[in-house]
Amino acid sequence: MARLRSRLAQLAANRRLVVALELTALAIFLGALGWALRDVWADAGPRLRHADLVDLGLALVVLAGYYLVFILGWMRILGAYGIQIPYRVALQAEMLSMLAKYVPGGVWTPAARVVALRRLGVRDTPLILASVLLEAGLSALAGVGVFVVGLAFVDGVDAPLPLIAAFGVLVAVLLYPPIFRTVASRLLRPFGAHEVPALPGRTAFSLLAFYACTWPLGGLALFFLLRSVGGDPAIASIPFLGGASAIGAIVAVLAIFAPSGLGVREASVYGLLLAVAVEGVALGAIVLNRLAITVVEAALLLVGVLLIQARPAQVVEDPRPDPQLASGEGAA
Template sequence: MSVELRGMRIRDGFRALGRRRWVVVGLQLAAVAVLLGALAYAFRDAWEEAQPRLRHADPVELGIALAITAAYYLLFTIAWQRILRAWGIRIPYFLALQAEMASILAKYIPGTVWIPAARVAALRRAGIRDTALILASVILEAGLSAVAGVVIFFAALAAIGVEDAPILPLLAFTAVCVVGLHPRVFSPLARRVLKPFGASDFPPLPWRTLLGVMGFYGCTWLVGGAAVFFLLRSVGGDPEWTDIPYLGGVSAVAAIVAVLSIVTPSGLGVREASMYGLLVAIVPDGVALGATILNRLTITIVEAALLAVGAFAWKKRPDYTSVDPPAPQEE
C-alpha cells in the first residue's frame, strides 16, 4: 500500500470520527458516570474519614502545594521549549506556556483529538504552522516525561520497600517507550505516522539532548512529589520528607494512566483511583483519598491560572522567532 493511500485512509478515518464525534462524547461521558459511581461506592468508607479532613484542610499547607504545583508546570514547559529548539523552532516562554496549558486543559473536553489540536492551534496563532513537527514534539515530550517518572518511581520503590506496586505493566510500558524513543526508531516512525500532516523529515535528536531533557523531567517529578507531600499534610497526613521521590513517582504513574485512558476525559476517575491505590501504601485511607481529591482540584486550578498568565504575557510580548527546523548538530 502506498504512503499516499495510507495517508488518504487516515484522513478519511479522522473525518469519519469527526462526523461521529457526538457518539464519542456520549461514550466518554457515560464511561465517566459509570466509573465515578463505581469509585464512590468502592471508597465510601474512606470518604467518611476524608470528609472532615477536607473540611478542615490546612490553608497554609494547601497554599504551599498550589505554589509548588505551579512551579512544576512552569518547569515542565521549559523542557518542551528545549525539544522544539533542538528542531530549530524557537518560541518565547509565555507562548510555550500558553500552548502547554491549553492542551492540558483540553483533556477535559470529550474527544481526545482536542489535546494535540489545542497546542497546534496555539502555535498557529503565532504563525508557526509546522503541524507535524509540533505533534512530534508533543509525543516526544510525553514519552521522555513518562520514562523519567517511571525511573523515579522504581528508584523510590527500592528505597522505601513498597510492595504490590504495578511493576510488570510499568516495565512493559517503559520498554515500549524506550524502544520507540530511540532516535533510529522515533524519526522514521514519526515521519510515517505524521505523513498526513505534512511530515517530511525529523532529524534525530542528539543523545545529549534526549538524556538531558529526560533528566530534567525527572527533576520536575520530584517537584510534583513535593506538591503531593504538602497536600497530604494539609489533610492531616504525616509523610516523611524522604517520601517525596515516591510521591513524585506516584504522580507520574497516575499521569501515565490518565494519558493511556482514552475513554475518560483527562483520565477523570482513573487517575484518582491509581493515585489513591499507591498513596495508601504510606498514609491512611482517609488521608490518601483527601489528598487525591485535592490533587485534582489543585492541578485544574493551576492549569487554568497559568493558561491565563501565559495568554496575558504573550499579548504583552508579541515578538517571537520561528526558524525552519535544520538537522540538529551533535552537541
C-alpha cells in the same frame, strides 16, 4: 475482517458517537469508583473541610513551580527542531493543552498546541506534534525511573511492577531513533509529514535527566497535600510520591475514555498513596490534587495570555535546526 475494520473506522469517524461512548464509560467508572470508596468518604470529608490552608498553599506554589520548570523541556525540544519560541508563548500553549484534556475526544491536547503556535506564525504542524510526542515519551520514561527509585524509600507498595516495567521498556523502544522516525513519520503523515527526525543523543539524554528532576517537584506538592488533610508522610517519601504522580499522569494519558484521566488518575494514585497514608488521608489528598492541578493550570494560562497581550511575541523558525538533528548523527 476487512468489513470489521471498515466498520470500526466509520465508528471512529463519528466524533459524536465516540464522545458519547467516552462519557458513558467515564460515568460507569466514576460510579464504580464512588461505590468502592463509599466507606472512606466518612473519614475524607471532614479532612477536606478542615484542610490546613498553609500546607495547601505550599502545595499550590510547588505545583506551579513544577509546571513553570516543565515547560522548559518542550522549549528545548522545539529548539532542537529549529523552532525558537519565547517562554510566555510556551507557557500559554502548554497550559492551553493541559486544560484541553478536559474536553472529550482525545485530540484536543495536541490540537491546542498546534493552534496556539499557528496563531504566532509556526506552521510546521508535524514538528509541533512530534515535539508533543517526544515530551510525553521522555517525561513518561523519566517518571517510570523516578518511581522505581522511589520504591527504595517506601515499604509495602502494592503496584503492578511488571506492567510498569514493560511500559517503560516499550516507551524506550519507541523513542529509539530509527523506530521513532518510522512511527512518527507514519503517524503524522496525514498532517504533511515526510520524515520526522529524532533528537540528537545528547539532547535526548539531557532531557531525560531534566524530566527526572521535575517529577520530585510533583512529589513535593503531593507531600504538602497529604499534610494538609492530616497525613504525616516522611520527607524521604518525596521521590516515591513524585513517581506516584508520574504513574498517575501516565495512566491519565492511556485512559482515553476519561477526559484528563478524570477518576482514573485519582484511582491509580490513591492505590499508591496507601503505602504512606491511611485511606481517608489518601482520598482527601487525591481530591485536592485534582482541584490544585486544574486551578494552577488555569491560573498559569491566564498569566501567559496577559504576558503575550502586554508584549506581543515573535516566534522564530530557524531554517537551520540542530546540526546533529539534520544529519541524523548522535541521535538517541
